[in-house]
Amino acid sequence: MRAACLLVxxxxxxxxxxxxxxSLIVFAASSFADVMRELAPGARINAAGSDTLASQxxxxxxxxxxxxxxxxxxxxxxxxxxxxxxxxxAHNRLVIIxxxxxxxxxxxxxxxxxxxxxxxxxxPGLPLGDYTRAGLASLGVTSILxxxxxxEQSASAVVGKVALGxxxxxFVYATDVASxxxxxRSIELPPNDVKITSTIAxxxxxxxxxxxxxxxxxxxxxxxxxxxxxxxxTLP
Amino acid sequence: xxxxxxxxxxxxxxxxxxxxxxILPLLALFLRTTPATLVSALGSPPARQALxxxxxxxxxxxxFILLVGxxxxxxxxxxxxxxxxxxxxxxxxxxxxxxxxxxxxxxxxFGRLGLLGGxxxxxxxxxxFTEAAVVLAIIFVASPFYIRQAVSTFEGVDPEVVAAARALxxxxxxxxxxxxxxxxxxxxxxxxxxxxxRGLGEFGATIMVAGSFPGVTRTLPLAxxxxxxxxLDTALALGALMVIVAGAVLMTTRVLSxxx
Numbered sequence: 001m002r003a004a005c006l007l008v009x010x011x012x013x014x015x016x017x018x019x020x021x022x023s024l025i026v027f028a029a030s031s032f033a034d035v036m037r038e039l040a041p042g043a044r045i046n047a048a049g050s051d052t053l054a055s056q057x058x059x060x061x062x063x064x065x066x067x068x069x070x071x072x073x074x075x076x077x078x079x080x081x082x083x084x085x086x087x088x089x090a091h092n093r094l095v096i097i098x099x100x101x102x103x104x105x106x107x108x109x110x111x112x113x114x115x116x117x118x119x120x121x122x123x124p125g126l127p128l129g130d131y132t133r134a135g136l137a138s139l140g141v142t143s144i145l146x147x148x149x150x151x152e153q154s155a156s157a158v159v160g161k162v163a164l165g166x167x168x169x170x171f172v173y174a175t176d177v178a179s180x181x182x183x184x185r186s187i188e189l190p191p192n193d194v195k196i197t198s199t200i201a202x203x204x205x206x207x208x209x210x211x212x213x214x215x216x217x218x219x220x221x222x223x224x225x226x227x228x229x230x231x232x233x234t235l236p
Numbered sequence: 237x238x239x240x241x242x243x244x245x246x247x248x249x250x251x252x253x254x255x256x257x258x259i260l261p262l263l264a265l266f267l268r269t270t271p272a273t274l275v276s277a278l279g280s281p282p283a284r285q286a287l288x289x290x291x292x293x294x295x296x297x298x299x300f301i302l303l304v305g306x307x308x309x310x311x312x313x314x315x316x317x318x319x320x321x322x323x324x325x326x327x328x329x330x331x332x333x334x335x336x337x338x339x340x341x342x343x344x345x346f347g348r349l350g351l352l353g354g355x356x357x358x359x360x361x362x363x364x365f366t367e368a369a370v371v372l373a374i375i376f377v378a379s380p381f382y383i384r385q386a387v388s389t390f391e392g393v394d395p396e397v398v399a400a401a402r403a404l405x406x407x408x409x410x411x412x413x414x415x416x417x418x419x420x421x422x423x424x425x426x427x428x429x430x431x432x433x434r435g436l437g438e439f440g441a442t443i444m445v446a447g448s449f450p451g452v453t454r455t456l457p458l459a460x461x462x463x464x465x466x467x468l469d470t471a472l473a474l475g476a477l478m479v480i481v482a483g484a485v486l487m488t489t490r491v492l493s494x495x496x
Contacts, residue, residue, distance in 0.1 A: 051465040103348070118365060120447065125466045149365035150447025151454075153465065161447060165349045166364040 024211045025062055027053040029069035029127070030156035031092070031173050032198070035231045036067060039224055040215050049126045049154035057082055063203045064212040067219075069155070069173075070127035074199040086201035089220055091234040092173045093196060094135050096187040097162050097180075104168035109189060112144045112169055119144065120158050120167040123151040128158065131194055132171040138193040159184065175232040198233075262479055269472050277473035285451045286459035286474065293367060293455060294435045297374035301382050301431055306424070309386030310412060324387065331380045335440025338377050342445045346372065369446035370453050378435035385427025389420045426489040433485040437478065 024043040028036045033047035046053065046061075050068045054077055057063055066083060068074040074086035098106045104117050112119060122129030129151065136142050149167065152158045159176050161167045163183040173196065177186045200219055202212040218224050225235050269277075277283060312324055330338060344350050346363040356363065363369045393416050401411050417424075439457040446453035448462060456474055463471040 049465065055465050055468070118362075123448070123462055123465070148449065149452070150449050151462070152448065153462065164343065164347060166343070166347055166447075 024064050024208055024215060026065045026067065026215070027057065027061070027063045027203075028067040029053065029198070030154040031069055031128075031176055032067045032090075033156070034179055035227055035233075038227050039219055040065075043215070047154075047156070049122075049128075049157075051125045051127070052153060057203060060205075062207065064206040064208050065200065065215050066203055067198070067200050068127070069196075069198050070130070071197045071199050073127060074201050078201065082204055083201040084204060086199035087216065087220055088197050088236050089200050089224065090198045090228050091196055091236060092175055092198065093234070094131060094171050094189055094192075094194065095174045095177065096169055096189060097159065097172055097177060097184040098169045098187065099162055099165045099167075100183050100185060101165070102185070103165070106169050106187065108187070109139065109141060109144075112147060113141065115147070117147045118149045118166075118168045119147045120150045120152060120161045120170040121145070121148045122155065122158055122171075123153055126153060126155075127196075128155045128172065131196055135171070135189065135192050135194040139190060178232065197236075265472060265475050265479060269469055273469050274473045274476055277467075277470045278477060280467075280470055282450060282454075282459055282463060282467075283470055283474055286454055286456045287477075289367075289370075289451060289454065290436055290456040293370045294374055294432060297371045297378065297435050298428070298432050300371075300375055301379045301435075302428060305379050305382045305431075306386060309383050310390050310416065312383075313387045313390030314416075328380045328384050330377050331384065333377075335377065335438070336444065338373070339441035339444030342369075342373060342376060342441055346445070364445060365447045365449065365453060367446075367452060370442055370455060373441040373445055374435035374438050377438050377441055378431040381434050382424075382427045382431035385430065386420070386424055389423025389427070390416060392423070393419050422492045426492040429485045429488045429492070433482055436481065 024040060025046065026036050026040055026043045027046045027048075029050040030047045033045055036043070036045055046056075046063070048056075050070060050073045053063075053066065054068070054073050057066060057077060058080075066074060066077065066086075068086070069092075071086070071088065074083055077083040078086055096106065096109065096112070098104070104111070104114075106112060106117070111117070121132050124130065124133065133142070133145070136144055150161060152161065155172055155176050156179070158170045158172050159180050162170045163180045171189075174186065177184060200216055202209070202216055206212045219228075229235060266274075278287075308327070312320065312327075333341075343364075345352055346356065346369075347353050348357065348362065348364065353363075363372065397415060397419075398411055401415055406414070436455075437457055438455070439461070442453065442455060443458055443461070448454045448458045450459075454462065456478060460471045460474045460478075463474065
């Protein structure tokens, strides 16, 4: 009996290590988690910051499709032979978000320069963080970064800090506002030069190449375009 | 094969398995880069900033833990009252709480929308994203390590010695400062080292309550998390440093717990 228990335990442990041919594994930038869940209902979604996901793929994580919030992350992995050619599939834009009750009374971009306003931004290296810094530079208001109180490792973590009311404002993708469940509201940024380009690609070492290719085709196709448009993305 | 040999074989095989599983990853951390890279990565600004911040916040937190935790432990160890066991269990609860739950609990208490958030804001204090938040998180998760050890150490002081001192007219403060405390120093030191190490490694509650900003709230563990995405060498160097610190703390506690 005891031997049987041991055998079961060992088999389960080993089973967990063996790469199975089961459902597709999608590594999605946190901004795309919801739309990928809709487009690949049976898939397992690993949602995190694009740079965290890229690090995990470099460390040999079992992944089939990589959805990156920017182009450079995917291009770098492609150059290293870890990704097939990435395809541009969506554009986004940056907005300011504030908690529903807007304690710091933020109405326009300039209000964020007031001393004491607590702003959360994406960490440098995270696409959201890099876009934010580029956007503020193009608008000539990098001084706003002096009010930054936290650099988060994913877009969803940035939204979370504002939704909780701990931060007064943050810069996120326009499409992230819907996922907060109405606890934040958004303020448009003035027109700026930053073009946010998201990419999707099949992971070279995929264990499920057919499923991966089908998913990429579906995201780039009619069904994907419809879902992305509904979620608020701009299409290429 | 005789029964005895069979059992010995299992023990040896299990020990070998445990050694490989527990020691190999730590060794791999050091083998992943060269010592020269480790040293130069430790000198990089993000590493230095995190190191200084971690030393500062964990030291401040530790002063509070020792100053408040010692009398608490002494009271719990030397008096009997209704609900004493329950109180000890409640104070030890953070020991076994997942760090994310500790973070949620601290937000629910000190967050802007939390229980004490309103009153605190009324007097101009906001905890989130400050060094104070880091210190609070460390105290919350680390103090039970000290209190638990301190209670059992004070309980171990020979009651006859205390009774004799009392009979000779020593006041409670003198019993504590001249007898119980000196006899308990080793045990308290061991608890103190464990609590300090736990505080130094605190991650989950900190990232939820304090966020992550270089030089303000990005402590060593948070820097490892941030650098993992940016510069693996720095992350590995900081990781290796924490393994060394953890090893030193463990040695200290072992030495202090021996030959009472």
